[in-house]
Amino acid sequence: MNRKKRRRHSKSIVIKTVTYVVLILLLFLLIVFIVSRFDKPPEDEVSDTGITAADSKTIGTASNSVGSQGGNESEILIITTAEETEGTDELADNEWALYLVNNENSLPADYDNTLENEIGLTLVFSDYRDYFFDDRAAPYLIKMLEDSAEDGVNLYVVSTYRTQEYQQNNLDSSVNDRMAQGMDYDTAYADALESVALPGHSEHNAGLAADIMTPSYTSMEDDGFKNTEEYEWLSKNAAKYGFILRYPEGKQNVTGIIYEPWHYRFVGVYHATKIAESGLTLEEYFKENGWVDENGKATKHLGPIAEDVPAANDSPAVTLPPDMITVTVNTEMGNPILVE
Ligand SMILES: [Zn+2]
Structure with a gap:
C-alpha cells in the first residue's frame, strides 16, 4: 500500500x-x-502587390537574383502603384515611358547612343548574351521576375534591348528568307514588316520591351504560350509592374503586328493599369486621349521625339553577326519570319 x-x-x-x-x-x-x-517592417510599408509603396526614392540595394553577374547588386526603386497615382496628377512617375513606337512613330536615329550614354542601360541578366533594359524601367522588370519566381511561376526572358543595327539585321534576314522562298522584294519586304519592325520603330530599340516566355515553352511558331500558367500570371500581374501586352489577339489591324503573347512593353504602372482595364492597344489608348493625328503620328511625346530614320529598304542586306539569335517562325504560307 x-x-x-x-x-x-x-x-x-x-x-x-x-x-x-x-x-x-x-x-x-x-x-x-x-x-x-x-x-x-511594418505591414503598411508593403502593398498587396508585394511592391514597396510610396514615392520613387531609392530604398537601398537588393541582391539581383534574376541576374547571373556574380551576385551584382542592383538598386530597387520604390514603385508607385496605380492605386496611389489614381486621381493625382496625370503626369505621374514614369510618364516619360508613355510614347508610341510603331511603324508611324520612330525613335530618333541616334537613340542607341542616347540610351547607352545618357539614359543608361541596366544589365537585367546574362545568358548566352547580355540582356539590357532602360535604366529607368529595369527595376520594374527585375521586380516582376523576382515576384513571379516567388509565386512559383517560371518566366524566361527571350529578348530585351536590341540596337537598331541588330534590328536592321533581323529585317534583312527576314526579307532574304522570304525572297529565298520565291517572293519578289516588295512582297517579301511588306510581309516581313508584319512581324519585324523597322529599325528605330521597334520597342526593343527603345529598351522598353521584353519578350517573355517560359523554359518549357519558347516556341514563337505559334501563340501557344498563351496556354501556359506563366502567360496567365503575366495577364493578371504585368500591369502592376508597368507592363502591357503590346500586340493582343485580333488587333493586328491596329498595331500592325501579329498577336504576340510574349511581347511586353513598359509604359509605367499608371498607364499600364488603365490600358489593361480598358482592353485597348497602345495605339487606341493614344487615339482615345487625342494624342495622335489622323495619320497615327503621335502628337504627344514625353519620350524621345520621333524623327524619320533612313528607310530600311535603302540599306544593303547585312550578314548576321555570329552571336545573333534569330527566331524563325513558320507562317501559314510556310514562309520563315522573324518576330518582333
Ligand atoms: Zn518583342
Missing part, C-alpha cells in the same frame, strides 16, 4: 516536472516569436 502510494507520488512529480518543462518551452517560443515580429 505504502509502496504503491510512493510510486503514485513519484509518478505525479514526474508529471508535474514535464508540465513545467513544457510551459517553460512554450514561454520561450512565445518570446522568440514576439522578438522576431519586431524585426519585420
Whole structure:
C-alpha cells in the first residue's frame, strides 16, 4: 500500500516536472516569436502587390537574383502603384515611358547612343548574351521576375534591348528568307514588316520591351504560350509592374503586328493599369486621349521625339553577326519570319 502510494507520488512529480518543462518551452517560443515580429517592417510599408509603396526614392540595394553577374547588386526603386497615382496628377512617375513606337512613330536615329550614354542601360541578366533594359524601367522588370519566381511561376526572358543595327539585321534576314522562298522584294519586304519592325520603330530599340516566355515553352511558331500558367500570371500581374501586352489577339489591324503573347512593353504602372482595364492597344489608348493625328503620328511625346530614320529598304542586306539569335517562325504560307 505504502509502496504503491510512493510510486503514485513519484509518478505525479514526474508529471508535474514535464508540465513545467513544457510551459517553460512554450514561454520561450512565445518570446522568440514576439522578438522576431519586431524585426519585420511594418505591414503598411508593403502593398498587396508585394511592391514597396510610396514615392520613387531609392530604398537601398537588393541582391539581383534574376541576374547571373556574380551576385551584382542592383538598386530597387520604390514603385508607385496605380492605386496611389489614381486621381493625382496625370503626369505621374514614369510618364516619360508613355510614347508610341510603331511603324508611324520612330525613335530618333541616334537613340542607341542616347540610351547607352545618357539614359543608361541596366544589365537585367546574362545568358548566352547580355540582356539590357532602360535604366529607368529595369527595376520594374527585375521586380516582376523576382515576384513571379516567388509565386512559383517560371518566366524566361527571350529578348530585351536590341540596337537598331541588330534590328536592321533581323529585317534583312527576314526579307532574304522570304525572297529565298520565291517572293519578289516588295512582297517579301511588306510581309516581313508584319512581324519585324523597322529599325528605330521597334520597342526593343527603345529598351522598353521584353519578350517573355517560359523554359518549357519558347516556341514563337505559334501563340501557344498563351496556354501556359506563366502567360496567365503575366495577364493578371504585368500591369502592376508597368507592363502591357503590346500586340493582343485580333488587333493586328491596329498595331500592325501579329498577336504576340510574349511581347511586353513598359509604359509605367499608371498607364499600364488603365490600358489593361480598358482592353485597348497602345495605339487606341493614344487615339482615345487625342494624342495622335489622323495619320497615327503621335502628337504627344514625353519620350524621345520621333524623327524619320533612313528607310530600311535603302540599306544593303547585312550578314548576321555570329552571336545573333534569330527566331524563325513558320507562317501559314510556310514562309520563315522573324518576330518582333
Ligand atoms: Zn518583342
